[in-house]
Amino acid sequence: MIKKITVLFLGLILLIPLTGFAASTSKVSIDMNYIVVSPAEDGSTNISVMADYTNKSTEEFKGDGNEGVLKVTLPSEATDFKFLDSKMPIKKVDNGFFTINPIPANQSVGLQYSYKIPKGKEIKITFDYPVQIMQVLIPEGMGSAEFNGVESSNQGLYNFDNKNYWEYSVEGMQVNKAFTMVYNKDKQPPSASTGQAQSKSNNGEANSVTRSAPAFHNPGHIRIWEQSPLHNFNPHIFLIVILAIIIAGISYYVYFRRKAKLEDLRVGADKEEKAFKLLMSKQKVIMDKILELEESHNSGNISEEDYHKKLEAYKEHLVQVKINLRKFVE
Numbered sequence: 001m002i003k004k005i006t007v008l009f010l011g012l013i014l015l016i017p018l019t020g021f022a023a024s025t026s027k028v029s030i031d032m033n034y035i036v037v038s039p040a041e042d043g044s045t046n047i048s049v050m051a052d053y054t055n056k057s058t059e060e061f062k063g064d065g066n067e068g069v070l071k072v073t074l075p076s077e078a079t080d081f082k083f084l085d086s087k088m089p090i091k092k093v094d095n096g097f098f099t100i101n102p103i104p105a106n107q108s109v110g111l112q113y114s115y116k117i118p119k120g121k122e123i124k125i126t127f128d129y130p131v132q133i134m135q136v137l138i139p140e141g142m143g144s145a146e147f148n149g150v151e152s153s154n155q156g157l158y159n160f161d162n163k164n165y166w167e168y169s170v171e172g173m174q175v176n177k178a179f180t181m182v183y184n185k186d187k188q189p190p191s192a193s194t195g196q197a198q199s200k201s202n203n204g205e206a207n208s209v210t211r212s213a214p215a216f217h218n219p220g221h222i223r224i225w226e227q228s229p230l231h232n233f234n235p236h237i238f239l240i241v242i243l244a245i246i247i248a249g250i251s252y253y254v255y256f257r258r259k260a261k262l263e264d265l266r267v268g269a270d271k272e273e274k275a276f277k278l279l280m281s282k283q284k285v286i287m288d289k290i291l292e293l294e295e296s297h298n299s300g301n302i303s304e305e306d307y308h309k310k311l312e313a314y315k316e317h318l319v320q321v322k323i324n325l326r327k328f329v330e
Helices: 002-015 219-226 235-298 304-329
Strands: 028-039 045-055 071-073 079-083 090-093 096-099 108-117 123-125 133-139 144-148 151-160 163-171 179-184
Touching: 096 108, 133 144, 144 163, 235 304
Parallel strands: 028 133
Antiparallel strands: 028 045, 045 108, 071 096, 079 108, 090 096, 123 179, 133 163, 144 179, 151 163
């Protein structure tokens, strides 16, 4: 299960925009923060977190003079805390934990941990470092979430490993200022819109307006008409026919211009679609490689050092794929 969640988090890197953080004096920022929320059998709430902390400075980061290097604050109601990387030393404190190892200049460290929130308790989340966006995932059919004190939006369903997750994007978090996530396992998000506009009948009938000709016509105009080859035609009907021809000509011109433009757009869209599909194929290959790497690591067929080197290489490749995908969503 932990392996699948890890791969899920890596895949979601492609869904988060690569925009910069607001100006901050902090040497450390949280580049990504993902939370998977689900109900536990005892009625409490399971919280699984994966976050990347980046040292933006040109010097090794050893902490801000606290009890360790990175500080992570947990909700006061959190229970059953588990840190999922047994090789990374941490120091547990009353309101969270600290990491011990310094972070090299311009490098990142990933933290994975989980905890539970008792039934009926709100989930109060605090960030100790600047973070631009947080992604919250809830398995389909296992409830929904609401947020207070931040901006949030439901991004719809995200499919991973043949399982759907409701995805929420949360923004506007402030350092050291708690906000609330209210999880309700019994309230499901509204069904996704089908995207089909409701058809509306237009029964507005054209009013039949009879306009009588003016009682007075210029005698010179009447004489010119009676002396023309068209004098056998009703002048009003003739005028209507001429106007219809002009309108038809303009309509056909606009139609063919629009058709040619749509054809150009279609050709361009086909090229973009092919490029997009190629990038998505690359993503799938990378994800498969990560799964193979995890299996090799679990079976002891690869050393710990080689495992971490390859995993970092795959993550870097995912980021490059994401950069190339940006033009399709901007």
